[in-house]
Amino acid sequence: xxxxxxxxxxxxxxxxxxxxxxxxxxxxxxxxxxxxxxxxxxxxxxxxxxxxxxxxxxxxxxxxxxxxxxxxxxxxxxxxxxxxxxxxxxxxxxxxxxxxxxxxxxxxxxxxxxxxxxxxxxxxxxxxxxxxxxxxxxxxxxxxxxxxxxxxxxxxxxxxxxxxxxxxxxxxxxxxxxxxxxxxxxxxxxxxxxxxxxxxxxxxxxx
Numbered sequence: 001x002x003x004x005x006x007x008x009x010x011x012x013x014x015x016x017x018x019x020x021x022x023x024x025x026x027x028x029x030x031x032x033x034x035x036x037x038x039x040x041x042x043x044x045x046x047x048x049x050x051x052x053x054x055x056x057x058x059x060x061x062x063x064x065x066x067x068x069x070x071x072x073x074x075x076x077x078x079x080x081x082x083x084x085x086x087x088x089x090x091x092x093x094x095x096x097x098x099x100x101x102x103x104x105x106x107x108x109x110x111x112x113x114x115x116x117x118x119x120x121x122x123x124x125x126x127x128x129x130x131x132x133x134x135x136x137x138x139x140x141x142x143x144x145x146x147x148x149x150x151x152x153x154x155x156x157x158x159x160x161x162x163x164x165x166x167x168x169x170x171x172x173x174x175x176x177x178x179x180x181x182x183x184x185x186x187x188x189x190x191x192x193x194x195x196x197x198x199x200x201x202x203x204x205x206x207x
Contacts, residue, residue, distance in 0.1 A: 020051030
């Protein structure tokens, strides 16, 4: 019994060993690497993978699942002449719901009137404290803060990110989270259409 079990286990290991070389050769003949699918897009390891699935990290990296969560980042839209239109209004909701309290926001004020301006002067996230829970992105009413896929954040000092380091374009968010971005854009357009219809109905004379 034990002898057959050991031989069976060794046969599985031996098969996986040789499948690795056979799979690599088949992909080399295709002119591609086996970390990519037929369309040339990186994929993740799965139960259907043949051989020993090894990636030479960090030179080679697989694509992360869309819902992977690492440090948050702030989204800005690219306006006319390349102007950065930051979505964040410095409302402070993300800082309030953050469990480890790793977000600090300095709100902008009008120098003439002293009234608050819907734009942050400073925005800090302490990456050493952040627990990557995603509450900030979930509760943000303006889709201004999202969870990043950047996991290479090791440093010799403290990982405190300021506004300049946190800002990334909406095109980057669309790249790492295409499905979520499409759903959010659809909801945004529906909301704008409902708002326009309501305004048109209120502006039209009563019959």
